[in-house]
Amino acid sequence: MRYYARKLGFYLVALWAAVTLNFFIPRLMPGNPVDILMAKLQQRGGTVDPSVRRSYELLLGADSGDSLAQQYVSYLGNMLHGDFGVSVSSYPAKVSDVIGQSLPWTIALIGMATLISFVLGLALGTWVGWKRGSWLDSLIPGTTVLAAVPYFWLALILAALLSSTLHWFPLLGGYDVSLSMGWNRPFISSAVQHGILPALTIVISSVGGWLLGMRNMMVSTAAEDYILTARAKGLRPSRIMIRYAARNAALPSVAGFATSLGFVVSGSVMTEQVFSYPGIGSRLLQAVENNDYALMQGIFLVITVAVLGANLLVDLLYGLIDPRTRANN
Amino acid sequence: MSRIRSESRRVSLAGAVALGLLLTGCGAGDGAGGGGSDTLIAYTGQSGDYQINFNPYSPTVIDGPGTIFEPLFFYNVARKDKPEPRLGTAFSWNKQGTELSVTLRPDAKWSDGQKFTADDVVFTLDMIRKNPAMNSTGYSGTAKAVDATHVKITFDKPSFSDGPQILGRSWIVPKHIWSQIAKPSEDVMKNPVGTGPFKLADFKPQAFTLEANPGYYGGAPALKKIRFVALSGNQSGADALKAGQIDWQTGPVPDIENVSKNYPGYQAITVPMNQTALFTCSDAALGCTGPQTDPAVRRAIYYAMDRTQLNALAFENTSSEISPGFALPERDKALVSARLTDRLAPMQPQLAKADGLLRAAGYTKGSDGVYARNGTKLALTVKVVSGWTDYITAVSTLAEQLKKAGIKLTVQQVSWNEWSDARGRGQYQLLIDAVSQGPAPDPYYPYSYFFSSRTTAPVGQTANPNFARFRNARVDAALDALKAIDPQNTAARQPYYDTIQTEIEKSMPYIPILTGGTTSEFNARKFTGWPTEDDLYAFPAVWGRPDNSQVFLHLKPAK
Numbered sequence: 001m002r003y004y005a006r007k008l009g010f011y012l013v014a015l016w017a018a019v020t021l022n023f024f025i026p027r028l029m030p031g032n033p034v035d036i037l038m039a040k041l042q043q044r045g046g047t048v049d050p051s052v053r054r055s056y057e058l059l060l061g062a063d064s065g066d067s068l069a070q071q072y073v074s075y076l077g078n079m080l081h082g083d084f085g086v087s088v089s090s091y092p093a094k095v096s097d098v099i100g101q102s103l104p105w106t107i108a109l110i111g112m113a114t115l116i117s118f119v120l121g122l123a124l125g126t127w128v129g130w131k132r133g134s135w136l137d138s139l140i141p142g143t144t145v146l147a148a149v150p151y152f153w154l155a156l157i158l159a160a161l162l163s164s165t166l167h168w169f170p171l172l173g174g175y176d177v178s179l180s181m182g183w184n185r186p187f188i189s190s191a192v193q194h195g196i197l198p199a200l201t202i203v204i205s206s207v208g209g210w211l212l213g214m215r216n217m218m219v220s221t222a223a224e225d226y227i228l229t230a231r232a233k234g235l236r237p238s239r240i241m242i243r244y245a246a247r248n249a250a251l252p253s254v255a256g257f258a259t260s261l262g263f264v265v266s267g268s269v270m271t272e273q274v275f276s277y278p279g280i281g282s283r284l285l286q287a288v289e290n291n292d293y294a295l296m297q298g299i300f301l302v303i304t305v306a307v308l309g310a311n312l313l314v315d316l317l318y319g320l321i322d323p324r325t326r327a328n329n
Numbered sequence: 330m331s332r333i334r335s336e337s338r339r340v341s342l343a344g345a346v347a348l349g350l351l352l353t354g355c356g357a358g359d360g361a362g363g364g365g366s367d368t369l370i371a372y373t374g375q376s377g378d379y380q381i382n383f384n385p386y387s388p389t390v391i392d393g394p395g396t397i398f399e400p401l402f403f404y405n406v407a408r409k410d411k412p413e414p415r416l417g418t419a420f421s422w423n424k425q426g427t428e429l430s431v432t433l434r435p436d437a438k439w440s441d442g443q444k445f446t447a448d449d450v451v452f453t454l455d456m457i458r459k460n461p462a463m464n465s466t467g468y469s470g471t472a473k474a475v476d477a478t479h480v481k482i483t484f485d486k487p488s489f490s491d492g493p494q495i496l497g498r499s500w501i502v503p504k505h506i507w508s509q510i511a512k513p514s515e516d517v518m519k520n521p522v523g524t525g526p527f528k529l530a531d532f533k534p535q536a537f538t539l540e541a542n543p544g545y546y547g548g549a550p551a552l553k554k555i556r557f558v559a560l561s562g563n564q565s566g567a568d569a570l571k572a573g574q575i576d577w578q579t580g581p582v583p584d585i586e587n588v589s590k591n592y593p594g595y596q597a598i599t600v601p602m603n604q605t606a607l608f609t610c611s612d613a614a615l616g617c618t619g620p621q622t623d624p625a626v627r628r629a630i631y632y633a634m635d636r637t638q639l640n641a642l643a644f645e646n647t648s649s650e651i652s653p654g655f656a657l658p659e660r661d662k663a664l665v666s667a668r669l670t671d672r673l674a675p676m677q678p679q680l681a682k683a684d685g686l687l688r689a690a691g692y693t694k695g696s697d698g699v700y701a702r703n704g705t706k707l708a709l710t711v712k713v714v715s716g717w718t719d720y721i722t723a724v725s726t727l728a729e730q731l732k733k734a735g736i737k738l739t740v741q742q743v744s745w746n747e748w749s750d751a752r753g754r755g756q757y758q759l760l761i762d763a764v765s766q767g768p769a770p771d772p773y774y775p776y777s778y779f780f781s782s783r784t785t786a787p788v789g790q791t792a793n794p795n796f797a798r799f800r801n802a803r804v805d806a807a808l809d810a811l812k813a814i815d816p817q818n819t820a821a822r823q824p825y826y827d828t829i830q831t832e833i834e835k836s837m838p839y840i841p842i843l844t845g846g847t848t849s850e851f852n853a854r855k856f857t858g859w860p861t862e863d864d865l866y867a868f869p870a871v872w873g874r875p876d877n878s879q880v881f882l883h884l885k886p887a888k
Contacts, residue, residue: 031746037388038793039749042765048794049494049767050784051467056388059462059514090380091389092515098380101534164572171572172565177536177558272377276561278535282377291746 003319011312018304023075026293027068033060033088033291040290060088079301085294089286095298098283103302105174106279109195110264110271113202118257120203121210125253126246128211129218140215143208155201155274162197169197172276198275210253217249224248251322258314262307367886368538368554369856372569372578373872376562378534383521385500386463386514392557395875396539397440397523398500401431401450403879404493404769407600407860407868409660412493412769413879416445416501416524426487426813429470431496433478437524437546439503445524447474452504454482454495462514466494487813490777493769497875526550526882535559551885552856570595576852579870581719585645585848594854598862598869599846601649601659603763604775605723606839607711610755612798616788619758620707625690626736627837629683633734634727636676636843643723648843650676654830655764655780656772657844664772664823666830674841683734692735700735708737711759712751715742720761723842752796755788762796763845771816776829777808779839797838804832858883 034056042048066074078085084095124143128136146154163171175181176190221227222245230240269281280299287295375391383393394400401417404410412420419432437445454472457464468491470482482495503522510516521529526547530540536558541549558575560566567582569575570592582588588597609627610617620626631653640648649658650673656664658673665672692700692707700707711724721742728738738759743751751757767774778784778794782805785795792798807825814821833839849869851859860869860880867879 029746030744031750035749035753035791035793036746039745039752041388042794043763048765048778049465049467050778050793052465053793055462055465059388087380089389090382091387092517093380093382101380102378159568164568172560172569172574173535173558175535177533177556180531181533273561274565276559276565278378278559282561286377289745 004316007312007315011308015304015308018308019076019079019301020072022297022300022304023072026291026296029288029291031291033293036290037088060091075297084298084301087287087292087295087298089290089292089295095294098295099280099298099302102278102280102283105277106268106272106281107264109198109277109279110202110268111261112195113199114206114257114260114264116199117203117206118210118253118260121207122214122246122250122253124207125211125214126218126241126249129215129222129249130241130245132215132219132222140208140212143211145208146204147206147208149205151201151205152270152274154205155198155271158197158201158204159274170194174278194277198271198277201274202271210256213256214249214253217252218245221245221249254321255314255318258310259307262303262310264306366855367552368556369552369577369881369884370556370558370575371871371877372558372560372566372575374563374566374578374580375557375559377559379532379537379557379559380534381517381519381532381537383518383529384513384516385502386457386465387517391537392539392874393518393521393523393525394498394500395525395878396527396555396881397521397525397529398502399523399525399878400497400500400875401433402496403867403875404497405865405867405879406766406768406770406876407602407660407865409770410866412496416450417496420492420496422489422492422815426489426815427484429482429484429488429492429495430475431480431482433480434546435478438544439505439522439524440528440542440544441503441506441522442544443503443505445501445503446477447480449504450474450480450501452508453499453501456502456507456513457499460514466498467491468495468499470495489815490773490812492816493767493771498768525878527555527878530554547882550882552881553886555881570850573852576855577849577871579847579849579872581645581647581848582850585647588850592850594852595850596853596859597848597850598860599647599848600865600868600870601657601844602847602868603765603845604651604655604657604839605648605761605763605842605845606651607727607759607842608752608757608762608797608839609759609837610757610788610796610798611836611838612800615755615785615798615800617755617798619709620702620705621709621758623690624836625686626707626709627840629686629734630731630736631674631837631840632679632683632686633731633736634674634842635678635730636674638730639723639726640843642726643719644843644845647846647848649846650674651841651844652830653834653837653841654826655775655833655839655841656826656830657766660770661772663819664826666823666827668827668831669834671834678730678734680734687735694735698732698735699737706737707735708739709758710739710741711761712741712743712748712757713761714745714748716745724761753791753793755786755792755796755798759840761842764839769816772826773808773811773816776804780804780829780833781808799836799838801832801836804829853887855887856884857887858885 037056038053087093087095087098090098128139162168174194175187179187179190181187227240227244230244268279269285271277272279272281284299287299379391382389382391384390385394385398399415401415402412403415404412416433416437417431418434421430433447439445451472451474457468470484472480472482475481506522507513526542526545527539528542530538536556539555541553543549560569563580566578566580570578584591585597588595609621611622613622640646652658652665653671653674654666654669687700692702695701713720713724724740728740731738752760764775764779780799781795782800784793785798786792807828811822811825847870853859860866868876869880871877
């Protein structure tokens, strides 16, 4: 029990530290939301009358006159209530609404893509590792090159090839906007169709990492004595590969998978830019560009909680899966 | 105008990605656009999803001013037109400019069926005055309904120059709905009710649709539906244009000169509007430091520029000539002062003049070819937003050009946030930006924004928008005088315009580069009635409000 309590305590401290950094880092950025808004309006041919600035200052409450310490205390209090404040760049929408509108898209797209990439990488890695020395080994440099190619470039090439030229997939957006949103068949099939290409780019660029890790673990596991024993017992090769080798070889990858699940939320900035996909990534960009502290804090908090939560889950599960980690403590 | 230019022209690379991808043939969807042939698909440059907000008084409004909520009159900023009637039919000022009488149209209706009356106008104006957070026009008058179709607005002091804001940018809202709202500045108006030619049909974060208002007093517009789509920025805007998924966007595309060839069915129009200039932190007394606080240096830079080369290299020749008095050479032709030394800035460099100015100011050329005074080199830093590729090209080219004139210019790329902060606080030597126009086709507005000592502040405090820290008693006096003269009375106004322009030319707090063009691309095969250079009935920017509503009213689906 002490093992779990200590883990929980550690995560609470980490959460507090993250939340505190989350408060201070955005405030170190130059600029303030009102001036950014003014500069934007001016670019759009808007009137830059000084009274415009005054009215926006009043509207956005840019300068509340509170000291930093007061702001910090009220920030912590609000966080406890789940109140992230009002987004300046989508004024007067609440940060929680802005995030709530975008988050499902990101989780569905990037979450699915990460899961597919993980399962595919593990399966291929198992196979390639088991058949080491055969022609299958050439898969490794192939997928590693794809993983090394900058993601946005790969995504642009695929978009140009598969959407613009071959017209297999829609180019931009998350769904056909002329359909009505909801759980109806045309909308869902349109959303799935729009999601295939972005998901494909993520899978292609990340499957190599899983494959390489799994393959190498398979190779070293295959040299273990218990594999030899299993062979000597005359077990079927497929049974040895899956039940004996792969199960043990997958342990490090499972830990890696949990961490990457945490980064699902933040990993979507590039995908969303290339494919104009709705989601949290473009909101994060919007927040940073507009000095929208509240929205930035909200999104960073979601990311932090996702990363910490995923790690906590793995830590706890690991104790179950692999009793050695518990015993040493 | 967002200035991010397409950097990666796509290459189709077949072999490289031939991975035997598990692709079964999925049919192509209609993509970002969709919709029938009578739907106009507009892209305003929105990056990321829309957040619903149809409150015309909110800075984050996504549309509505002009389309759903109408002003009393439409002011065409692109051409010297008479204000066009919308909800108003006529207006007149008294001699002193303290009383504005407006006649309203009797036949307008709100889209919920209620009748539009003078009470709505009075309610709207009172609401603006009572809510400082909504009063972005600085309105301080008192409105009274004379009868159902007449409103009288009185002011304490002559207020001719406030006319275009009140008549052209105050969006009239229905009293019977808005009087029930506790905090009108914070409401997002999910179901906007207006008098305008369009109504909200449907909202989704990735797109929203406006449809023709059948009860519109001018008859339902020929354009039946407008869909505004959200994409991730200029690059995807250009892609969508290429794929024929959007019908109207404003912003540069590669190879602008050949739009009709590269995008079959599309046409482009470029309208000179905002004046690109090197903003200088000009006033040492307000805390500016650096060589640019000396007018001689600013004028030397002005003469050393090769504007023809800048236009070709940085702006795809979409810019045009600029007047050092900051009146627009085409639109304000009649107002450009005859007393200016240069009516238009020279398009070719005049190095002899630059040299003469610097020598007279006590500079001597060093062995490295750079001027110096009292041991200090004539070296300046110019700030530019990273990612604004046309401006970056412009200042990099300028650095080469100024080297020939013995001036060292260092380009510093900074983030958008840092740049706008430095600009507001005056913590820069030079930066590249544009002087923008006001609510009416009159240079009075840019003068009063950018050149008045009332809109500036010492370095360290935020100035808005006189970022150059320019202070000149004569200009201030001329601006005050102009405020009290009827805009119709051009003969009486001209001497003051002359004063302002000559003073600006002498001091050059904003070193004129070129008049920047705003380029829009539109689908001329699907719709007719677009503004042209010969008939510029509205400023043709899709993000211009209420300008875009005027264009929507003129469009007809092509048969």
